[in-house]
Amino acid sequence: MICSWCHQDVLREVSMLELLCPLLIPSDLRCQSCEDRLERIDWQVCCSCCGQRDTQHCSDCQEWTRTHPDFVFDHRGIFAYNEGMKEWLHQYKLVGDYRLRNVLATDVKKVLKAYRYDQLIPIPLSTDRYKSRGFNQVTAVLDAAGLSYEEHLLKPMALAPLAALSKKERMAIPQPFCLKKGAAECIMGKKILLVDDVYTTGRTLYHAAALIHSCQPASVQSISFAR
Secondary structure, three states, X not given: OEOOOOOOEOOOOOOHHHHHOHXXXXXXXXXXXXXXXXXXXXXXXXXXXXOOEOOOOOHHHHHHHHHOOOOOOOEEEEEOXXXXXXXXXXXXXXXXXXXXXXXXXXXXXXXXXXXXXOEEEEOOXXXXXXXXXXXXXXXXXXXXXXXXXXXXXXXXXXXXXXXXXXXXXXHOOOOOOEEOOOHHHHHOOOEEXXXXXXXXXOHHHHHHHHHHHOOOOOEEEEEEEEO
């Protein structure tokens, strides 16, 4: 067996069932070294709005509350955006190592099982970005986890990579998304869970959530692989 991240051998006891049917061996195994590079966020001690660790109400959410007083937002991140997560995202997204979609699959599936939602909606890529990368980093993980989702959102134009923008520039980004034809009717009255790879300032997910809210859903929550 090999680690789904570093592709080194992993020492692990194999069950009798796995010996009889090797296809049952998980494809997202992580060696201890790679496991130690990830830091799960404790939702008991994080921001009540965005899930940032070690704070009850972070400065970003205080600003969002001030500018959007009637907007109810509920976000959680699964892992902290530490150096290990940055390395995984760089190799997965920027280098384009599609194999790394398996690294977080089990974690994402386990976390999403705790949510009660009607529709899972991933944050989309622009057509140009999708063509250059070859895959959507969010839906690839959801596919690896065996989770179904609805691609109700479109991103008509590519924007500059958020990592290259300052916080002020990110906050000033205009609405980049639009709804697919017929999406509003599908969303109305439904419990929606948005999924993205990283939450930084919240600008991307707030744009997506605002568009979803215009369709009169029952509720809107969001989750990201990293925060």
